Amino acid sequence: MKTPGEPDWAYKPESSPGSRQIQLWHFILELLRKEEYHDVIAWQGDYGEFVIKDPDEVARLWGARKCKPQMNYDKLSRALRYYYNKRILHKTKGKRFTYKFNFNKLVLVNYPFIDMGSGRGVPQSAPPVPTGGTHFRFPPSTPSDVLSSSEELRSPGMFSSVARRMARGSVSDCSDGTSTNSELEEAVGADERGVGPERAFRGLLPPRLPHDSLFRVYGGGPNPAGLPRPAPRVHPEPLSPFSVSPLPGPGGLLAPTLSPALSMTPTPHLSYTPSPSLSSPMMGSHFSFNPEDMKHYLQAHTQSVYNYHLSPRAFLHYPNIVIPQPHRPTLEKPAAHHLHGPPLPLSHSLSQQSGGVDEGQHPSPFKFKLQPPPLGRKQRESGSSLAASSSSSSSSQSTSYTGSAHLNNSGPPKIKVEPISDIESEEEVEVTDISEEDELNHIDEEEEGGIFTPTARRNRHQLNNHHQANGNLRGLSAPPHTSPDEDDDEDVFKTPATPPIGGGGPAFPLLNLKSEPGQAAPISPGGTRCIPLKLRFKRRWSEDQKMEADGERDEAEDKKVRADGEEEMEEKREEAGRRGGEMENGRGGGGVILGLMLPPPPTQRRASSELQRATAQLSLENTSC
DNA sequence: CTCGGAAGCC
DNA sequence: GGCTTCCGAG
Numbered sequence: 039m040k041t042p043g044e045p046d047w048a049y050k051p052e053s054s055p056g057s058r059q060i061q062l063w064h065f066i067l068e069l070l071r072k073e074e075y076h077d078v079i080a081w082q083g084d085y086g087e088f089v090i091k092d093p094d095e096v097a098r099l100w101g102a103r104k105c106k107p108q109m110n111y112d113k114l115s116r117a118l119r120y121y122y123n124k125r126i127l128h129k130t131k132g133k134r135f136t137y138k139f140n141f142n143k144l145v146l147v148n149y150p151f152i153d154m155g156s157g158r159g160v161p162q163s164a165p166p167v168p169t170g171g172t173h174f175r176f177p178p179s180t181p182s183d184v185l186s187s188s189e190e191l192r193s194p195g196m197f198s199s200v201a202r203r204m205a206r207g208s209v210s211d212c213s214d215g216t217s218t219n220s221e222l223e224e225a226v227g228a229d230e231r232g233v234g235p236e237r238a239f240r241g242l243l244p245p246r247l248p249h250d251s252l253f254r255v256y257g258g259g260p261n262p263a264g265l266p267r268p269a270p271r272v273h274p275e276p277l278s279p280f281s282v283s284p285l286p287g288p289g290g291l292l293a294p295t296l297s298p299a300l301s302m303t304p305t306p307h308l309s310y311t312p313s314p315s316l317s318s319p320m321m322g323s324h325f326s327f328n329p330e331d332m333k334h335y336l337q338a339h340t341q342s343v344y345n346y347h348l349s350p351r352a353f354l355h356y357p358n359i360v361i362p363q364p365h366r367p368t369l370e371k372p373a374a375h376h377l378h379g380p381p382l383p384l385s386h387s388l389s390q391q392s393g394g395v396d397e398g399q400h401p402s403p404f405k406f407k408l409q410p411p412p413l414g415r416k417q418r419e420s421g422s423s424l425a426a427s428s429s430s431s432s433s434s435q436s437t438s439y440t441g442s443a444h445l446n447n448s449g450p451p452k453i454k455v456e457p458i459s460d461i462e463s464e465e466e467v468e469v470t471d472i473s474e475e476d477e478l479n480h481i482d483e484e485e486e487g488g489i490f491t492p493t494a495r496r497n498r499h500q501l502n503n504h505h506q507a508n509g510n511l512r513g514l515s516a517p518p519h520t521s522p523d524e525d526d527d528e529d530v531f532k533t534p535a536t537p538p539i540g541g542g543g544p545a546f547p548l549l550n551l552k553s554e555p556g557q558a559a560p561i562s563p564g565g566t567r568c569i570p571l572k573l574r575f576k577r578r579w580s581e582d583q584k585m586e587a588d589g590e591r592d593e594a595e596d597k598k599v600r601a602d603g604e605e606e607m608e609e610k611r612e613e614a615g616r617r618g619g620e621m622e623n624g625r626g627g628g629g630v631i632l633g634l635m636l637p638p639p640p641t642q643r644r645a646s647s648e649l650q651r652a653t654a655q656l657s658l659e660n661t662s663c
Numbered sequence: 664c665t666c667g668g669a670a671g672c673c
Numbered sequence: 674g675g676c677t678t679c680c681g682a683g
Contacts, residue, residue, distance in 0.1 A: 120667090
């Protein structure tokens with residue numbers, strides 16, 4: 039029953055956050071969102087960056103959760119390091135016990151309603167993400183559930199069901215599973231009574247939203263038009279890229295919960311953002327839920343980090359959605375700008391692209407897995423030889439975009455956009471094919487989204503090449519040369535977005551370019567590859583910039599604030615990602631991930647708090663062991 | 664401290 | 674697959 043494209047992992051219950059087999063990163067997220075543990079581990083620094091203040095304690099907690107009394111930081115950190123290759127995390131160099139989630143590309147859109155931060159304390163660095171496992175329990179535990187998951191989304195029941203699950207408590211104890219959680223429980227417990235989780239959810243969402251509704255919600259529905267939102271981008275700190283969720287008000291149904299990520303997304307440059315959002319006075323008139331929005335939304339989900347092991351599938355299928363080719367409406371500007379954000383960040387690009395391509399075709403986009411192929415340093419070093427060959431060859435086919443993308447990026451980071459065509463193929467390919475071509479794609483993916491296919495793995499070394507590839511892509515073969523090193527990896531992380539200036543536009547826009555006719559008609563039908571992407575980008579970019587103006591500025595500032603070598607790069611990318619999430623291949627097929635778009639920081643998360651509480655129960659630790 | 668290979672467990 | 678455990682190296 040699973041659709042062809044869907045990856046197995048999507049179904050895996052075990053990996054789900056709430057499941058017994060909680061994964062370390064879920065656990066970390068969980069701890070991060072609990073105020074109780076702020077002394078032990080907390081967000082700090084920029085996006086997704088967190089510091090383990092008390093390594094031993096974190097290890098202890100982890101050990102407790104996993105019933106591994108022997109756990110210690112050394113081991114835990116090994117596990118964390120293990121995520122480097124998966125692109126889930128990376129180390130913040132120079133800072134002890136400091137790691138950073140790769141939210142950049144990963145959009146946490148899924149499970150939007152999950153709010154992350156419970157604590158108000160949540161900082162700045164906290165991602166707007168749903169944190170922790172607690173919340174996301176979506177992943178069905180059983181196959182049947184899985185199936186249902188999709189249903190859940192659409193049906194009214196979904197939330198409730200979710201809530202129920204949550205209520206049960208995900209954390210299990212080692213022993214039977216029945217036990218509840220200890221520490222957390224208490225904390226949460228009290229609140230919960232007041233509002234049951236279910237209630238909370240329901241409150242958030244109207245009981246029976248058709249899926250349409252949901253989307254609407256996300257899209258813009260949330261804020262009642264009137265919410266006065268604080269200035270969206272107030273964000274003052276560099277740290278808070280993720281801003282906290284913008285939740286609308288308390289009563290809001292959804293809003294809050296709904297993905298902050300989505301809503302927040304500034305998407306400045308998405309030009310055509312559909313922002314239906316209410317808030318904008320201009321458009322406020324009616325928000326109609328556009329297919330685009332949905333699309334965006336869906337896509338976002340697709341890409342979201344959480345997809346990792348969660349099952350996004352649900353989102354995938356929306357056959358009906360047809361995306362018009364968008365184009366950027368210049369007019370509105372993303373109004374979203376501010377607050378609400380439609381989900382779009384990614385989408386636009388995606389939508390356009392995918393719209394055409396993907397969606398229609400395959401619903402299941404998610405092919406991407408986070409795992410990248412890690413090569414060991416050694417391997418890389420030694421491996422260089424291998425790498426060269428395959429990568430180069432593959433490129434040729436890639437569609438124009440790909441190549442173009444590279445070109446653009448060539449400078450600094452490498453970004454790559456997948457070609458649409460590839461995408462499709464990719465889906466299938468992912469696992470199976472590994473032809474040379476694929477390799478390129480994969481590589482690209484890695485850079486962008488961090489998705490890796492098996493193939494990629496093998497050729498990790500090739501990654502080294504990618505740089506070259508980028509340059510060469512269009513061309514074709516990449517020269518062998520390796521420049522491995524950690525930098526690469528990092529680059530990879532960063533890579534995704536990179537827009538030159540603020541706009542991430544360029545890179546992503548590639549896609550748009552395609553679709554956008556209005557502008558410079560950049561692409562001529564046939565020769566996409568040949569076309570001077572740069573020019574296109576440039577134009578596009580300029581437009582975007584105009585549009586983005588506000589948003590960008592902010593971001594720029596943020597960047598300034600920080601300025602660390604690498605980090606800067608990353609951030610840039612990140613930003614790009616956010617803004618431009620567009621680029622990534624939207625098609626789902628590929629797995630691209632996108633940047634998350636983070637939005638401005640609204641602040642409220644009251645509603646969310648309820649959720650949190652509800653979820654809180656889930657518990658972090660089981661003492662039962 | 665941090666990294667990552669290798670082996671092993673579930 | 675996702676760690677856990679151990680460990681040598683930087």
